[in-house]
Amino acid sequence: MSPSTSTVITRLSDLVDGQEAVCFAALVKVTRGVTKSNQPFIKCLFRDKVASCEAPIWQDHKYFPEAGSWVEGLAYRIHVRSSFNIRFGMQIDLLHVRPTVEEDAADGFNFFDLVESSQYDPQNLLDSIYRRIHKFIQQPHLRELVIRILDANADLFKKMPAAQSMHHNYTGGLLEHVWSMSRVGEMLVEHYASYYNTLNPPFDKGVVMAAIILHDIGKLRELSYHPVEARYTKEGTLLGHILMGRDLVRDVAREIEGFPEETLLCLEHAILSHHGKREFGAPVVPSTIEALLVSYIDDLDAKMNVAARQRLLSKTEDEFTDRVFALDNRRLYKGIPLENADADEDCSD
Template sequence: MNFLTVASLKEQAGEQALVAFIDCELQSRSQRQTKAGKPYLVLTFADATGSFNLNAWSDAPLFEAATLMKDGTVLRMDAQWTQNQYGVNAASIAWEVLTGEDLESFFAGDAATAEKQRRDWETICAFCSGVRDPRLHALADRFIADLGAKFRRAAAARKNHHARRGGLVEHVAQMMRTADLICSAYPELNRDLLITGVLFHDCGKLWENQYPERGFGQGYTLHGEMLGHIPLGIELVNKLWREVTDSPVSKDWLPLEPASETVRLHLLHLVASHHGEYAFGSPTLPRTPEAIALHYVDNLDAKLEMMKGAYAQANELADGIYEKVFPLPANLVAPLPAFDPPPPPLIAEKNEEAKGELF
């Protein structure tokens, strides 16, 4: 049996039919109409690695079956899978509802993804433990202790990049690695502030892009819809700041410079400005070196993740040219491979001599 994850299905499926099994959770369904007025369903399926939409036409058995299914039903689907610019398609599809050990194994998640996210979580904790400013250190500790489990379930986005359970952990860990290197190149940057800003920049997504304790369907909340992750992040930072400054240890912070209120304001500015433009939802523009750095580190990781997914999914228009995938701005061109220098002639000659001696 050829079993695929959602991510591997989207990487491998193309114009030629790919016969494979896939286990996935029905996240949602939406009824639409064709131009001829016939109803059809847009079904959203997900697993630990990502999600995809599948159309169920009114004359197909899946249409009636899916109408009766509850959201959260986990299916094992066997089909001939193809993919084009409009998404994933399935022909000759058969399915069964997962139960028992198969269901528990599905909810355990893809082993490779789980291992990567475990390592990324360790990276985040290690960077936070290295923050020297005691106020920012205490704030990060409180966040991880109180909301670590919720953090580890959240996605970095609903689509486009890191749009999977645990995707926020992957995004933040990579941003921290990049921010650390940038601080080495620009030592005038406040490393403690930038690392803490990376930790909290998307913390509102714990409500905007959250997953249940069991399952891979990204839900919706009133807080996420009515406020969005930037206002939620500002509110959370302020709440946690009040809690840590009310603790007994905070009396030792009174003589520290810069003053605690200034530190809080700079951190809030990073959360508020990280989208970089009013048009993209930031209530203010980046006004400090750390805010500029955070904005570009965030944008860089998001864009490179989008490109990685686009190369895997986009149709090849010509040799090395791939069709545009939203929200990237243009068709993609295959990246230039890294230069691999040939061995020095002397080493190559010795290798040939050694081969000759064997014979």
Template sequence: MLKHLLDYNEGEEFDLTLLVKNSQLRQDKKGKHYLLLQLADKSGAVRANYWQAEPEDAKRFETGTIVEVAGLLEDYQGRDQIKIFSIHPVSASENVDVSQLVAGAPEGEKQMRREIGQFVAEIKEENWHKLVKYLLKKWDARFFSYPAGKSNHHAYEGGLAYHTLTMLKDARGLADNYPAVNRSLLYAGCILHDMGKVLELSGPVQTKYTAEGNLIGHLVLIDEQLVLAAQALGIDQESEDLLLLRHMVLSHHGKYEYGSPKLPALLEAELLHRIDDLDAAVNAITRELGATKPGDFTLPLSSQDGQRYYRPKKEYQ
């Protein structure tokens, strides 16, 4: 049986082909360079320090590089860390099954398609329904395979669709509790808000930002796609229907400093921002807790202003 990274126990040596999920060139207190790496396969990711690094190694082991690693798992502050014996990039001529290097969403694609389709059916406003269906069809393959991010949250194959689905489930509860919420607009916003990432990111394997992603960003990219879709569908460019949906996607980061060109000015836009922020936070915290031993704290989470989270010793009911 093929063993993956997280199948190994502490102190157990391994020799595996892994993916560099994240790579940062740093300096220790003595001014010597080292690489802080996150190495991964389909079972998950583990932190590692490459102490013998030279500045040029930042390019050799950049994010997205496939590497051959010999090492062992050891405990560091209550979580697994890789002690590297040797590491080198895998050449393009070597046959690597990249499907073994990429983690997948907790739910299968078929199930996510079915559930998201049910939410689409509940969008009663005709133009919003048409726009959502049009863009889902246009970007179908990418939407259900791409991650929702490069490294921060839902950074795995199918992560974009899974993030969308969990947000829709949260949105359903809010719409049930608050009659003032326009369910159709909120659902449409949830489905479309991050769809620009199919253009911002390169894909689920060796994920990088595209030129469009770096220069424009997913909020503006999906706004552009909405305008083009409206043109293709014959929807009036001046209609309030289109205006409201464009506002939803353009304001969903919630604050100017978070990259939103506009602040939420609709009840549904405010809820979309908060649902998005909540789901991203829960995903990031849960991921770190899963890599932390009971009775210990996570490492500081940059996405949560450096906060550390405690994993209780007991599995409570």
């Protein structure tokens, strides 16, 4: 498999049972283990933009001596034979492996074809969020706080996934999640502020929008960005993004002279309670109507992302997806596809 030799390349996600093929794939994880009979093995998880496949390497495999030193996060050119396992899904036997080289571009290699990323332009999403800041956050100290934090973290915010797994777990996923929540929030804060217009103090649209934008800001410290799979930092593992995000917000607020204590308290509470329930990791439960709304929007957006991606990525042969752990292990009905259906234009406003 010389780099200069033109080869038919198959996408990892297109493999079918029993197929032999050459693929480009990113190495996500290398795991060492021992069987019940005390025999060592190595599991390598490879992926492309759509799917992941595990390559079990037993002690007698020719690549066993070197597989443990393969570098996670790099792209490899792999010659494989696939097999479908009812328990583990599609698995691959590695017939030949090497890191990708420059010459592989002649066969269509592009690293970012191997990692999932947001379909939306990150700058458009960020611009959309800034427009909502100016529209809904009228309190000057609060608006300055949100803008300071976004300005200082914009580059990382554009790249970071929202999670290592579960929802929006791809490059740009955190920004996409916050943008999506801000669009939903725009509709709901207008509705509820008008609906309950006799509240005193009034429903605080600014706190809701600020909390939507900053609720997961701690993930910029909880996770270490990597285009294949984000990793938890030491601080992220020990403290978690909720407390880290609250601390970041509090530190910046202290730099803004005259920041209203009541506004900061309500914003901190909405950030601390955005997971909704203690069993979901919330240090406190939502106890203001603004925090309650933020927690519902967050939960809704996360679950809709999980459901939609299951629909998009499902490869089951029947009319239902695999069971979805994040949705109480239910299977989702795929529906009947429309013929000649075109995707909507980019709606990143």
